[in-house]
Amino acid sequence: MSSTPLKLAVIIGSVREGRFGPVVASWFVDRAERHGAFEVDVIDLADADIPLPLPAVSPMMEPNPPRPDGMLDLTARLAAADAFVIVTPEYNRSYSAALKAAIDWHFTQWDTKAIGFVGYSGASGGLLAIEHLRQVFGELNAHTVRNYVSFPRYYLLFDEEGNLREPAEPAAAAEAMLDQLHWWASALTAARAIPAAV
Secondary structure: OOOOOEEEEEEEOOOOOOOOHHHHHHHHHHHHHHHOOEEEEEEEHHHOOOOOOOOOOOOOOOOOOOOOHHHHHHHHHHHHOOEEEEEEEOEOOEOOHHHHHHHHOOOOOOOOOEEEEEEEEOOOOOHHHHHHHHHHHHHOOOEEOOOOEEEEOHHHHEOOOOOEOOOHHHHHHHHHHHHHHHHHHHHHHHHHOOOOOO
16 A cells, blocks of 8 residues: 555535435445545535536536635545545435536546445435446546445444444445555556646
């Protein structure tokens, strides 16, 4: 492992009242910190001003379009990250509108970076949301790693204190994903440092 930890942003992708995302994110952040290869930054989308209407100038055409003051901290933290893990629920077979808006307001912040997923939902464990997100991030020139963590029927898996009742299998899945994420993030970070051919 590198002596300088890569910066991993863990994004809580739900903003609705009564959400379970912070519980899942807290569990994952603990796993990431134990892994030891990353400096972890937890980004809660509920703390940012993320309007659904996009600016007149697309972030894909202009990397720094006018953004609300309440989004500037989010933008800076996304830009600083070497890799991301999206903690996503599944709503109607997809992910939240707030997460889509946060993605669409940005472009260069995702470009050539590695992304992993932790999904949770009643039945599929967030897998349908994850599959949609893979398509979106592919269009943004990010690399989504193959491994993931999934919590189907999450409300049965965590106790009242937010601890997993049977932690071994999810912990192993998180470890495998973090190993994969670290490999790709290291490779992509090194590649971004090479000047592009003119």
